[in-house]
Amino acid sequence: MAAIVAPGLGVSLPVIRLGGRAILDACELHFAAGQVTALLGASGVGKSTLLRLLAGLIPLPPEARLLPDDGRPLAGRIAWMGQQDLLMPWLDLRANVMLGARLRGERPDRARADRLIAAVGLAGRDTARPAELSGGMRQRAALARTLMDDRPFVLMDEPFSAVDAPTRHRLQGLAAELLAGRTVLLVTHDPLEALRMAHRILVLRPGPGGAVAEELPLPPTPPLRAAADPAVLAAQAKLLERLSEAA
């Protein structure tokens, strides 16, 4: 796959209220070009809300600004991958990977779909329906679909939480390789996943005016970090402690 280097993304948000309650406090964030930022925090603190605001799934207040560093609009340049694979059961793997283009009425790039299917280790399974694939295979298919449209910004909401630990470990390696150069915001509950994959870790913690993001230090080595790296293990213990305090 051709390497791309995505621009960074500046985010300026006022207090975000949902159902009459302040969920996120006003914030200024910058997601660095081509880097993975992991977002952690207790259940219900507002991680998905932030992701959904960036994806346009929750309407932005008029004062909010989402500014890619290249000055071009953000619309149409975001890919999304969630906890559920959202594969269409009646379509085969290749058709699922090419679904975005079909929905937009474009001619899908079949060669690119096949390269991505091979890259996620599913070569030869292109005519299989989702029901014939394991959970890990379906998440790999979802990863291929996420990358199919070649978007510079990728938002991932607990993408690997539904698979077993060894599969998750493999998918983290695969995703790190295939997402290289993109500007990624990864919501996860898994401290080790954040420590392996991220260039930067933000923890959302509740505050009186809504949740606030706090940056945590990372081991000096770049991602993808080895799970057995003593610096990663030490950071994992500290991150768990910090998450317990923030809950």
Ligand SMILES: Nc1ncnc2c1ncn2[C@@H]1O[C@H](COP(=O)(O)OP(=O)(O)OP(=O)(O)O)[C@@H](O)[C@H]1O
């Ligand atoms: N449309 C909505 N209307 C009202 N409240 C909402 C809405 N969407 C989310 N919330 C509330 O906003 C808060 C943050 O939810 P959000 O899903 O962002 O949390 P989260 O940190 O992603 O949680 P989890 O880790 O459990 O997925 C929760 O209290 C939730 O109930």
